Amino acid sequence: MYFTNKDKPEESLEVGVLIVGAGPAGLGVATALKQADVNDVLVVDTREIGASFLNWPRQMTLLSPSFHSNSFGLTDLNSIDPATSPADFLRTQHPDGTQYAKYLKAVADYNELPIRTGVHVTSINKEDNQFVVTTNNVKIFAEIVIWATGQFFSPRDNTFPGADLALHSSKVSDWSDLEGDEFSVVGGYESGLDSALNLVELGKSVSLYSRGEPWLSDHPDPSRALSPRTYDRLRDIMKLSDTAKNLALFKNTDIRRIEENKGWWILYDQDDIPSVSPTRPILANGFHSGLGPVDK
Amino acid sequence: MYFTNKDKPEESLEVGVLIVGAGPAGLGVATALKQADVNDVLVVDTREIGASFLNWPRQMTLLSPSFHSNSFGLTDLNSIDPATSPADFLRTQHPDGTQYAKYLKAVADYNELPIRTGVHVTSINKEDNQFVVTTNNVKIFAEIVIWATGQFFSPRDNTFPGADLALHSSKVSDWSDLEGDEFSVVGGYESGLDSALNLVELGKSVSLYSRGEPWLSDHPDPSRALSPRTYDRLRDIMKLSDTAKNLALFKNTDIRRIEENKGWWILYDQDDIPSVSPTRPILANGFHSGLGPVDK
Known part of the structure; x- marks a missing residue:
């Protein structure tokens, strides 16, 4: 008010x-x-x-x-x-x-x-x-x-049809609150991997869809490649067969539309190929600029 | 030669x-x-x-x-x-x-x-x-x-009677090589805690003896206080009851003598109070200066 x-x-x-x-x-x-x-x-x-x-x-x-x-x-x-x-x-x-x-x-x-x-x-x-x-x-x-305002309160939660059906990763207050065993995460940079790794660490299984293949990038800018800590966490999970089997990374998959149907969610990629999620998809595609009234 | x-x-x-x-x-x-x-x-x-x-x-x-x-x-x-x-x-x-x-x-x-x-x-x-x-x-x-020579090849392994009976932490090539379930570690700074935490992470139980109480120090010099990573590892172990019970930290205990007796080791502190170890004690008391011929 x-x-x-x-x-x-x-x-x-x-x-x-x-x-x-x-x-x-x-x-x-x-x-x-x-x-x-x-x-x-x-x-x-x-x-x-x-x-x-x-x-x-x-x-x-x-x-x-x-x-x-x-x-x-x-x-x-x-x-x-x-x-x-x-x-x-x-x-x-x-x-x-x-x-x-x-x-x-x-x-x-x-x-x-x-x-x-x-x-x-x-x-x-x-x-x-x-x-x-x-x-x-x-x-x-x-x-x-x-x-000097940040972007955290400006999530990119409306950038494609059905994006609003997903749960933006920034709106999760505790990953252990989420019900279900199988999750879909859209986005392969830090917030996508952080979401996926947290869920796998909690014993859930995760399919992660990423436009490119950021986990193989060696871009010198830390915001364009994964952080060393994330590589360490990813390796820790991949090292143990019972956690490795719970993480599937789909590269070059650009989710462009989400639909909801009787408690299921269907994610469509750039070739309109559908993937099905039994839980609300996690949107980890970052933030809008936080510039507000000074954005010109 | x-x-x-x-x-x-x-x-x-x-x-x-x-x-x-x-x-x-x-x-x-x-x-x-x-x-x-x-x-x-x-x-x-x-x-x-x-x-x-x-x-x-x-x-x-x-x-x-x-x-x-x-x-x-x-x-x-x-x-x-x-x-x-x-x-x-x-x-x-x-x-x-x-x-x-x-x-x-x-x-x-x-x-x-x-x-x-x-x-x-x-x-x-x-x-x-x-x-x-x-x-x-x-x-x-x-x-x-x-x-510019380091100290690693000059361990302090002869600084008190019986120190040579112990195994200096720098001479361990793999903590999982050590046989036994109960270990004693002498030294409470980084190498002592690293030794103890590695052994506990391998399921062993450890008694660690330290002169002071470095895990409570807030000295600004990172070589005088524990590193943030070590605090994190220590907290991770203390958080789980089945690992926490395997780590005992004895503060203000200055081990000054070690004796060996029929496959047991006895460690004596500043008050000549003995502790018994069923395995060769780990000596984690650091290094001599690496100055060699330029040490005057």
């Missing part, structure tokens, strides 16, 4: 730098600005600090490893402030979403970052030399706006 | 920079020098490239995680050349010794580093403005000597 002018007198604020998004990017920039003595900063977010991470599936962890190598002068890959380390704070190499949100909050608290939550940006305009940012409850005039 | 002057005429060499040790430190420095166009370099080693890693127990892996984040400009923690990544080359997050040695050899080959193996340094002297380095088979005159 958004407030209107009728609900209360409109509040307005002036700031030097407005940062939209209280996730790692926004809080990291706010911390860096603070350390550079830029103090006229405000961070706003629709939700609480680290909300995307708090909404991750329980089993999901950061793909990049955390290591507390600050004494060698190296930054923890998951750090948002080089003087801190999630590995050191949480004592784990792959924090889960709840843990990582706790780390983000600790950095925000320690640095006393100025944050307002519950602020949803609806439009941004440039007037003269400043930005006029309209939100649900406050109008903000800013010299500089830094857009 | 070392050659003497009687075996063959003594060979002698002159180099600008002599690097002693063909492990990560030596090869990393040689690579950096090559990239800085310093070409009058020679790397020598008693053993083959990466010999320490080739002699690791089969189950042992690097504690620092590898991640191929070069496209973000970050160096893989285990890289010896910032343009390369063990994660990308080996597709695993924690390479084992054989894999890491393969990576070291690949970097050495690619950079065409000048390496002589089978060269054991016996003494180093400074004469006028150069170093005179005597080895088993060649005399080397060098302007600069970089000592």
Whole structure:
């Protein structure tokens, strides 16, 4: 629910730098600005600090490893402030979403970052030399706006006919909640493999459909090839015959349509060849841009 | 066996920079020098490239995680050349010794580093403005000597009475080779916990004796506190009752003497309190300095 002018007198604020998004990017920039003595900063977010991470599936962890190598002068890959380390704070190499949100909050608290939550940006305009940012409850005039919202709350769940019949992987709060023994996963990058591996680790059997064959890619960009941790998990599963038999990877299979029929789901690929799933298909095809009103 | 002057005429060499040790430190420095166009370099080693890693127990892996984040400009923690990544080359997050040695050899080959193996340094002297380095088979005159030998072949296996009755953890080539069901491990840092966790993962039960309580340390130096990966492994074992019961950690217990008696081993702590082990105790108390003839 958004407030209107009728609900209360409109509040307005002036700031030097407005940062939209209280996730790692926004809080990291706010911390860096603070350390550079830029103090006229405000961070706003629709939700609480680290909300995307708090909404991750329980089993999901950061793909990049955390290591507390600050004494060698190296930054923890998951750090948002080089003087801190999630590995050191949480004592784990792959924090889960709840843990990582706790780390983000600790950095925000320690640095006393100025944050307002519950602020949803609806439009941004440039007037003269400043930005006029309209939100649900406050109008903000800013010299500089830094857009740092993530994509987690913009799943690509409507990109082909019947996509809405599937369950987007980002909407699962715990893989063990899903009923059934046989699952279909659409998408072969990290979120697809993470979904499939979690289900197989829970004793389920999974058919995974991927456009290409990302598990064979050696692209140097970690977002285009699998992470070393995922290769390790995949090898662990393939090594044991009783888990290996539960994972089938279908390459070069582009699911383009899903239909539901009497409690069954039928997935059609680029050649209109159908596959049948006894459970709601898992859609792991990523996210739309999180740019919102600044996407032009 | 070392050659003497009687075996063959003594060979002698002159180099600008002599690097002693063909492990990560030596090869990393040689690579950096090559990239800085310093070409009058020679790397020598008693053993083959990466010999320490080739002699690791089969189950042992690097504690620092590898991640191929070069496209973000970050160096893989285990890289010896910032343009390369063990994660990308080996597709695993924690390479084992054989894999890491393969990576070291690949970097050495690619950079065409000048390496002589089978060269054991016996003494180093400074004469006028150069170093005179005597080895088993060649005399080397060098302007600069970089000592880059590791400690792996200098285990601390004689530091208290009866220490030689134990099996040093670095001498295990495969934990599954050890016969018996109950083991004692002396040492609570990384090599002690790695020994204990490997044995418990193989279904054995382990009593681990540690001087302090390193598993509770939050020292920022990763060599003084446990690595995040080790915490993760420890938690995984403690989480399941059938593995948790197989691991007993004894803190503030400084084993100072070991005796053998009719196929049993007795370990005495700082208060002369004995513990009995039905198998040869595992000594995981680290290494002597690898400085050899340059240790003054």
